[in-house]
Amino acid sequence: MYTTEFLDLPPLQSAAGEVHLPGSKSISNRVLLLAALSHGTTIVHDLLASDDTRVMLDALRQIGCSIDETGNTVHITGLGGRSPQSPAQLFLGNAGTAMRPLTAALALLGGEFELAGVPRMHERPIGDLVAALRQLGCQIDYLGNDGYPPLRIAHTQGVPPLALARPIQVRGDVSSQFLTALLMALPLAAATQAIVIEVVGELISKPYIAITLALLARFGIVVQHDNWQRFTIAAGSRYQSPGSIHVEADASSASYFIALGAIASSASGQKGIKIQGVGLDSIQGDIRFVEAARAMGAMVTGGPNWLHIERGAPGVGWPLKAIDLDCNHVPDAAMTLAVMALYAQGTTTLRNIASWRVKETDRIAAMAKELRKLGATVEDGADFIRITPPAQTGDWKAASIHTYDDHRVAMCFSLAAFNPARLPVRIEDPKCVAKTFPDYFEMLFSVSRVAIDSIPVICIDGPTASGKGTVAAAVAQRLGYRFLDSGAIYRITALAALRAGLSIDTAHEPRIASMAQTLPVRFEDGRVWLANDDVTEAIRTEEAGMNASRVSALPTVRTALVALQHSFQQLPGLVADGRDMGTVIFPNAPLKVYLTASATCRAERRYKQLISKGFSASIEDLRADLEARDARDSTRSVAPLKPALDALVLDNSTLTIDEAVEQVLVWWQERQPFAVSAQG
Ligand code: DC
Secondary structure, three states, X not given: OOOOOEEEEOOOOEEOEEEEOOEOHHHHHHHHHHHHHOEOEEEEEOOOOOHHHHHHHHHHHHOOOEEEEEOOEEEEEOOOOOOOOOOEEEEOOOOHHHHHHHHHHHHHHOEEEEEEOOOOHHHOOOHHHHHHHHHXXXXXXXXXXXXXXXXXXXXXXXXXXXXXXXXXXXXXXXXOHHHHHHHHHHHHHOOOOOEEEEEEOOOOOHHHHXXXXXXXXXXXXXXXXXXXOEEEEOOOOXXXXXXXXXXXXXXXXXXXXXXXXXXXXXXXXOOOEXXXXXXXXXXXXXXHHHHHHHHXXXXXXXXXXXXXXXXXXXXXXXXXXXXXEEOOOOOOOHHHHHHXXXXXXXXXXXEOOHHHHHOOOOHXXXXXXXXXXXXXXXXXXXXXXXXXXXXXXXXXXXXXEOOOOOHHHHHHHHHHHHOOOOOOEEEEOHHHHHHOOOOHHHHHHHHEEOOHHHOOEEEEEOOOOOOHHHHHHHHHHHHOOEEXXXXXXXXXXXHHHHHOOOOOOHHXXXXXXXXXXXXXXXXXXXXXXXXXXXXXXXXXOHHHHHHHHHHOOOHHHHHHOHHHHHOOOOOOOEEEEEOOHHHHHOOOOOEEEEEEOOHHHHHHHHHHHHHHOOOXXXXXXXXXXXXXXXXXXXXXXXXXXXXOOOOEEEEOOOOOHHHHHHHHHHHHHHOOOOHHHHHO
C-alpha cells in the first residue's frame, strides 16, 4: 500500500495481464454480521482485508463473538441467541456497511452501546433507520446532531416489547443500507411471527438489496418481496451458519480493471485484461457495469468466476462512445464511467446518481471538480453529471487529483494516466484506497506497461559517507518510489567473489564479471540477500566498502552489473544512489543530484555511525580511508566519480538529513507539470 502524501503516476501506455481482485466490501461486511448473529461457526474465505472490514471485525469481537483470522480466512462463532457483551463503545471508522446494520442488530439484541466513527461518518445520515427502529419501540439517542451518528442504544433492561404487528416503514430513497440493516436485524425478532417491512418512496440501489437477500438465504433466512416495495421475513426465522462461505471479489473494484481493458491498448504479445474472482453470474449489482462498458465500446467476455476485457477495434469500440445512462443500478461503479468519459467521443451523461452526494464525500461535486482539472468540460446537477472530454490532445492538463478520503475517487482517476497527451497524474493521499482495495495501485502497475523513459528516475550520486544513501532512501519513501542502492550491488559482488575464493584483481576480472552477470541478489523489507544468505550486515563493514571500491574499478564487472541496475527502473519511479547513476546508468534521468560534504564532516559522521554500532574507530584513520576511496573512485578509468554535467550539487556539510531530503524534493516538485496546481 502507498502511504505517501501523493503518488505520481507516469503516463501509462498499454495494459495486459491477469488480476485476482480482493473480496467485495459489501459482501464481506454482510457475511461477517450474519455469521456473528448465527448459531455455529462460519469459515469465511477470501474476506476483504480493509479498513471497513477491520472496524466490523473489531466491533464483533467487542460484543462477544469469537474470531480467528488466518490470512484472508476468518473463523467466526456467532452469538447464536446469546446476548451481546455490553456496555460497549464501538468505533466504526467511515464504514456505512458497519454503522447502519450494527445499529439495527444491536437495537434488537439489547444492551447498551455507543456507535461512533470518523468526522465524515458523523455527516452521513442515519435518521431514517433510527426512525424505523424507534417506530418499533427501540430506544436510540443521538449524541451529536439529530439524524447522524454518533448514537447510543440504551436497552439496559434488554429489548423492549417491539411493535411488530404492523408493517415497519423505512425510507428507501436516501440509502439502501437502511433497508439492508432492517432486513439483517429483524429476523432476530421473527422467531414466532412474520415481519413485514414497507419501503416508503422509491428504493434506490436495488442491486445492493439483492445482495442482502442472496446472503440472508445462505444463512437460512427466507425473505419474499413484492416488487421491491414490501418485504416479508418468514415466521420461524433462525440464523444458521452455512458452515463455510466464499466472498466474491468486489464487482465495483472490477470496474477499474474493466475500464482499463476498455481504454488501454493491449501490450505486445498479450491480449487484454483477465479478472479472476468475479464473473458474469455475480450476485453484485455492479457487475452490470459490464453492460455500460460494452455500450461504450469495450469487448467483454466472461464465465462464472472470470471476466476478460479488450479494447474495441479502432473506429468501432475505440475511441469510446459517449453514453447517456441512468446509473441507479450501478451507483458506485458509475464513477468509473465518469473517467471513461474522458476517452469518449462526445458528451456522456450519468443520471439518477443523487446517492453520490451522501457517500464517502459529495461525489458529484468531487468528480466534477477533479475532471475539470484534467481539462474536461463538466456540468453537474442535483442528481446527474455531464462530461465532455478535452477537445484536443493538447487540451489535457496535468492535474493533482484531490481524493477527499474517498477510495473510489482515487482509484477511478488513476485511469487518467492513459491520457493521449502523455501527462503524469498525481493522486493525493493514495492510502485512502485502503477502504476497499489496499493494493490497488500495485495491481494497476502489475498490468500496466509504460515506455521505459517515462518512468522517472532521481539520481543521487556522491562520495562515500556523504549521506546519499540515507537521503536517497528517504526521498524514495516520500514519493513511494523504488530505491536502488548501487553501492550495495558492488559490495555484494565483492563479497560473492571473495566467498568464491577469488581475490579482487584484474587476473580474476573475467570470472568476477561473469558472476556479476547473474548475481543472485534480492532486496526485501530492508534486508539484502545473496542467494539464501542474509548479507545485510556483512556488506556494511569498512572492509566490505574497500573491497567494493576495488571491484568497482574493474571495467567488465561494471558492464556486467548494468542490466541489474536498469531492472530497478519500475513503476511508479526510482531513486538511485551511487557514483555513476547520473553519468552512466541513467543518463536521461530528469533529476540528478550530486550530494557531497567535506572529508572532515564525512569522517565524523562515519565515526559516529561506527561508535553507535559498538565498533571502535579513529576519526583520523577514517578520514584517511575516505580520502583514499575518493581518490580511487574519482581517478579510475571507467565511470569515475564526478557530478554529471546536468547534476545539481548539494553540499550537506551543514545540513541535516531532513533538510537535504526537503531540498531534493523541492527540486523534484519544480520539475513536475502539476506542482503549481498542487499548491494552488
Ligand atoms: O556507496 P557505497 O559506499 O556503498 O559504495 C561502495 C563502493 O562501490 C564505492 O567505494 C564505489 C563503488 N560504487 C561505484 O563504483 N559505483 C556506484 N554506482 C556505487 C558504488
